[in-house]
Amino acid sequence: MxxxxxxxxxxxxxxxxxxxxxxxxxxxxxxxxxxxxxxxxxxxxxxxxxxxxxxxxxxxxxxxxxxxxxxxxxxxxxxxxxxxxxxxxxxxxxxxxxxxxxxxxxxxxxxxxxxxxxxxxxxxxxxxxxxxxxxxxxxxxxxxxxxxxxxxxxxxxxxxxxxxxxxxxxxxxxxxxxxxxxxxxxxxxxxxxxxxxxxxxxxxxxxxxxxGPIWLTVTLEGFAGHAGSVPMKMRQDALLGASDIITKFDRLVKTEGTDTTVGTVGSMQVFPNSRNIIAEKVEFTVDLRDIDLEARTRLEEKLYKIIEESAAEYKLKVDIKEDTRSExxxxxxxxxxxxxxxxxxxxxxxxxxxxxxxxxxxxxxxxxxxxxxxxxxxxxxxxxxxxxxxxxxxxxxxxxxxxxxxxxxxx
Missing domain, CATH: 3.40.630.10 (Zn peptidases)
Structure with a gap:
């Protein structure tokens, strides 16, 4: 049969x-x-x-x-x-x-x-x-x-x-x-x-x-300004802050994750999304998974710290929304x-x-x-x-x- x-x-x-x-x-x-x-x-x-x-x-x-x-x-x-x-x-x-x-x-x-x-x-x-x-x-x-x-x-x-x-x-x-x-x-x-x-x-x-997956949506808010006139040290660039977080998140997963840990940022929206305006607002997704719950929890805590520190460094407001969580x-x-x-x-x-x-x-x-x-x-x-x-x-x-x-x- x-x-x-x-x-x-x-x-x-x-x-x-x-x-x-x-x-x-x-x-x-x-x-x-x-x-x-x-x-x-x-x-x-x-x-x-x-x-x-x-x-x-x-x-x-x-x-x-x-x-x-x-x-x-x-x-x-x-x-x-x-x-x-x-x-x-x-x-x-x-x-x-x-x-x-x-x-x-x-x-x-x-x-x-x-x-x-x-x-x-x-x-x-x-x-x-x-x-x-x-x-x-x-x-x-x-x-x-x-x-x-x-x-x-x-x-x-x-x-x-x-x-x-x-x-x-x-x-x-x-x-x-x-x-x-x-x-x-x-x-x-x-x-x-x-x-x-x-x-x-x-x-x-x-x-x-x-x-078990965790899905987060992270929103960073800075201040839009003319790309040609705002000095670098005075900027509140949300896209730069997002880039910093994403790079550090990738490094965290690769250096401190287990063999079964994976982390991904797969979606991003930038406002106002113009080549000559400093990005005021960026929203991006985070996907963190592991079969080892303890390892995932440890990395999640470090990720939150990375987001907090980067937002402070770039003078950005931050909001984190949890979309999905499963063990x-x-x-x-x-x-x-x-x-x-x-x-x-x-x-x-x-x-x-x-x-x-x-x-x-x-x-x-x-x-x-x-x-x-x-x-x-x-x-x-x-x-x-x-x-x-x-x-x-x-x-x-x-x-x-x-x-x-x-x-x-x-x-």
Whole structure:
């Protein structure tokens, strides 16, 4: 009993056409018209697989297959289908479409699971549009924060407005949807988004845990002046202050971080953004992650000190807003054990590795045991149109997902 490789390949290729940029890139921002178009076509594939599908008030696409023993805690499979603005074809989609393929293959193989199975394409995992991700899964888990529906994208549209344009009426009173005990396990397959599997020449990996991310937005405010007339010693240059902080942050992570620490400044806005005006206001993002919570906490404290000292040196006002904070979350030992057993039967000899990026599984871990499977991607490239995973590798990963899901679904 195996999955249908050609059907999965066709689905991946068809979905990649929605929001396509260039030859291999994808742009399907959360709650956009491209996102809605993708949700509609994937909803049809869910229904073909025997799932009853619906779109909830958070924008999640949820397919449900009733089990023969509906009183049992359910099994959830899934990932996401939204993308970065300059993204690739496999991030999220390999896991979301792979989960649908698992259920479709069960149906074709005449298997009725004991547990009810839900397949979920979670809304806005990426967080690129509203600068705060894993939205849909947090809605299901009861972790939406105050004011989130009023967060704005770069065009000034709020998430509330975007969801309505997407076609749903957001209703936070329905959160949480699941309580602890409702879910037996959550399984997610994802491309690795890193180089470890390629370096060890393995198609598939079993994940041990997910690094905990901190996302900050730092705003520095100085004073605008003519670039030609204000003496250097009299300036309150917000961009210079930001540059100082970013350089010192990079040095801090490289010299005092662990092997699993990563720090990134990936977005910056400068006002008034003119070549002959001293920058008055700069806003930039900070992304700090580690699987080691103690190490991350130590670096976070030093980062705050760097920001404080640089702001004082350049005579700048500073504001720090925390957008996301999560501790590292570890995969359930019993799920990893099942994966290892099934992996051995498939002859994959998959290594165990950690996840630096966060995933929907990070939030699911607060309400359910979870397990993750990684699929090798070329040169570890992701969040880039050059992102690529071989179909042979995806097939092996989804086959392991299928075998693991079968074991858990039958109680």
């Amino acid at each position: 195996s999955i249908n490789r050609e059907r999965l390949k066709q689905h991946l290729e068809e979905l990649a056409e929605i929001g396509k940029i260039g030859e291999t890139g994808v742009c399907r921002l959360a709650h956009s018209k491209e996102d809605r178009q993708a949700v509609e076509i994937v909803k049809g594939w869910m229904e073909d697989a025997g799932l009853t599908a619906r779109i909830d008030g958070f924008g999640n696409l949820i397919g449900r297959l009733e089990g023969s023993e509906p009183e049992l805690p359910i099994l959830i499979l899934g990932s996401h289908i939204d993308s970065q603005p300059y993204g690739g074809r496999f991030d999220g989609t390999a896991g979301a479409l792979g989960a649908i393929e698992v259920v479709h293959s069960m149906k074709e193989n005449g298997i009725t699971p004991a547990r009810t199975i839900e397949v979920i394409c979670f809304s806005d995992e990426e967080g690129s549009r509203f600068n705060k991700g894993i939205f849909g899964v947090r809605g299901l888990a009861g972790m939406i924060e105050e004011g989130e529906l009023e967060r704005k994208d770069k065009q000034g549209m709020t998430r509330r407005e975007a969801l309505k344009e997407f076609g749903v009426e957001p209703d936070l009173s329905k959160s949480p949807v699941y309580q602890k005990g409702d879910i037996a396990a959550f399984l997610e397959l994802h491309i690795e988004q890193g180089p470890v599997l390629e370096n060890v020449n393995k198609p598939v990996g079993i994940v041990s845990g997910i690094s 590292p979350r570890y995969c359930a030992d019993w799920i990893k054990a099942i994966m290892k057993e099934e992996d051995g039967k498939l002859g994959l000899d998959s290594p165990t590795l950690m996840s630096g990026p966060f995933h929907d599984a990070l939030i699911m871990s607060y309400i359910s045991d979870y397990g993750m499977i990684f699929v090798r991607c070329e040169k570890g490239i992701s969040h880039n149109p050059l992102e690529f995973a071989e179909m042979d590798d995806i097939e092996k990963g989804v086959q392991l997902l299928y075998k693991t899901a079968l074991r858990i679904a039958q109680g």
